[in-house]
Amino acid sequence: EHGPDSQSILLTADEGFAESLPEVISSLLAQMPRCEMMEKSLSHSRIILLHNDNEIMEFSNLYAPEHLIINHSRAAELAAEVTNAGSVFIGPWSPESAGDYASGTNHTLPTSGHARAYSGVNIDAFMKKITFQQLSPLGIRSIGRTVEVMAENEDLAAHKLAMTLRIEAVNNQTK
Structure with a gap:
């Protein structure tokens, strides 16, 4: 919804769910005021069917999403496996929009896979840090x-x- 160059990736191991999504997306899209722009974004978005949760987490960590929503019955367990993401939203009650507007997390996040190496801007970005070393x-x-x-x-x-x-x-x- 942010822009025509935005990309959404949905990872699942449930083939039935993956097959049902395009129809659900089309139905919801028709109700959206920015549907034309969203269609452009969806043209390079993907639904990816993987074999299991391990593959899903491996792919997610490699992709390093800006926003990672883990809507899964084992969401907290899977969140513990996240090594690369800008901001993680855990469980069915944690939409990205909560982080954007109200839950207090950062909204200035690394895009385009940069979460493999960088964090979002946070309080640490404004704090002076000094490292100390003492060898024996x-x-x-x-x-x-x-x-x-x-x-x-x-x-x-x-x-x-x-x-x-x-x-x-x-x-x-x-x-």
Whole structure:
């Protein structure tokens, strides 16, 4: 309904349900004031029949939808398997429109599969974060050589040297 370039994907393992949907969609579409634009969107939308819930979740996580509605008898269980989605709507009482207008979740979400790498804009986007690291001699022994190899492969000799000197110091302590 947002625009002619929008795409909806329905995943199901129920063949009867998948076969009945086009008629239901046509009936509902006829009642919509923006039906012409919605028809354009539906022209590149799909109903995909898969074998089971595992395939459905695998496909969903690969597709990384902006909005993921899990309307399933095991909705909460399946929601725990979501690794890529902008916003997830769990169960029959959670339409996307609730998130758009009233339930308090974010509406600025990653589209076009970008949910594989990005989250929606949220409070974290406006907070300053600082990371801290503190290695021990054991840490130097554990990751030191990896750091040297990576720095060397990036032609960053000073980065490599910073670790090499510490490796040598740790090795001299144990002698």
